[in-house]
Amino acid sequence: MALFLESPGHGSRQVNALMLFLVCVGLVFSLAWQGMAAGYICPLCTLQRMALVMAGVGLLLNVRLGPSPLHYAMTIAAALAGVAISCWLALLPAEASDKLLMGLRLHSWAFVIFGVLAAFALLMQTLDRRWGDNAIKRTTSLLGTAVMVLFLVAALASAAGTVMDCGVSTCLKSLAGTL
Amino acid sequence: MLMVFPLLTGILAVCYGILGRRPACVVFWLLTMGLCVAWAFGNLQGHPVPLAL
Numbered sequence: 001m002a003l004f005l006e007s008p009g010h011g012s013r014q015v016n017a018l019m020l021f022l023v024c025v026g027l028v029f030s031l032a033w034q035g036m037a038a039g040y041i042c043p044l045c046t047l048q049r050m051a052l053v054m055a056g057v058g059l060l061l062n063v064r065l066g067p068s069p070l071h072y073a074m075t076i077a078a079a080l081a082g083v084a085i086s087c088w089l090a091l092l093p094a095e096a097s098d099k100l101l102m103g104l105r106l107h108s109w110a111f112v113i114f115g116v117l118a119a120f121a122l123l124m125q126t127l128d129r130r131w132g133d134n135a136i137k138r139t140t141s142l143l144g145t146a147v148m149v150l151f152l153v154a155a156l157a158s159a160a161g162t163v164m165d166c167g168v169s170t171c172l173k174s175l176a177g178t179l
Numbered sequence: 180m181l182m183v184f185p186l187l188t189g190i191l192a193v194c195y196g197i198l199g200r201r202p203a204c205v206v207f208w209l210l211t212m213g214l215c216v217a218w219a220f221g222n223l224q225g226h227p228v229p230l231a232l
Contacts, residue, residue: 046182050215053189057208060196074208081212137199148197155193159186166182 012128013140016062017147019120023056024147026113027154031161033099033106044089046166048110049158051082055117056151063144065137067128075121082114185214 030049034042058075062068089107101109140148192207 043182047215047219050185050189050211053193054208054211057189057192057196057204060193061201061204064196064199065201070205074205077212081215152190152193152197155190159190162182162186 012067012124013063013144015124016059016067017144019117020056020059020063020151021147023052023059023117024150024154027052027056027158030106030110031158033101035161043166044085046162048082048085048089048107049162051078051085051114053155053158054078055082055114055121056155058121060148060151063148064140067124069125072121072125072128076118076125079114079118079121083111083118086110086114182218185211185218188214 027049030045030052034045055075055078058071058073058078061071061074065071086107090105090111092107099106104112188207188211192204192211195201195204195207
C-alpha cells in the first residue's frame with residue numbers, strides 16, 4: 001500500500017509492467033503450446049489470445065501514460081471476455097489426446113489466468129486512486145519500454161501464428177472438430 | 180467475416196498504445212472487441228454450446 005501512497009503512479013506502473021510481462025509470457029507460451037500440437041487449429045483459442053492481447057493493451061496504457069480507471073476497465077472487460085471463452089472451452093468434454101499441464105488442460109489454465117487478471121485490475125482500481133487521470137505522455141523507464149516492445153512482438157507473433165494457421169479466411173476449417 | 184481484421188486492429192491498438200496516443204488506441208481497442216464479437220456471433224452459430232447456452 002505504501003508503494004502507492006509515497007510515489008503515486010510510479011509503483012503502480014512497475015506493477016503493471018510486471019503484469020504486462022506475465023501477459024507476454026502467457027501469449028508466447030500459448031502460441032508454442034498450440035504450435036507443438038501440429039495441425040491443431042482452434043479458432044476459439046485465437047479468440048482467447050485476442051482477449052489476452054486486449055487485456056494487455058490496458059496494462060500497456062498504464063505503463064505508458066500512468067494508471068487510469070479507463071485503462072483498468074479495458075483490462076477488466078477483456079479479461080471477463082477471456083473468462084467467458086475459456087469457460088466455454090473448459091466445459092467441453094476432454095479428449096484423450098488433450099495434453100495436460102500440471103493436471104489441468106490449457107483452457108482451465110486460461111480460465112485461471114483471466115480470473116487473476118480481472119481480480120488484479122479490480123484491486124488496483126481500488127487502491128490506485130491518487131494518480132490523476134490524463135493522457136499526458138510520460139517518460140518510461142528502459143525496463144518499461146522493453147516490456148512494451150516485448151508485448152508488441154508477442155502480439156505480432158500471435159497474429160502471425162493465426163494467419164499461418166488460417167490464412168486470409170474466416171478460420172473455420174476445423175471448427176466442427178474443435179466444438 | 181475474416182479473422183485477419185481484428186488481428187490488424189489489435190496490432191494497431193498496441194502500436195498506438197506504445198506511442199502514447201490514447202484516443203486512437205481506445206478506438207482501435209473498441210473496434211477489435213467489436214470485430215471479435217462479430218466474428219464469434221457470425222461464425223459460431225449453429226454449433227453446440229455447453230449447457231445449451
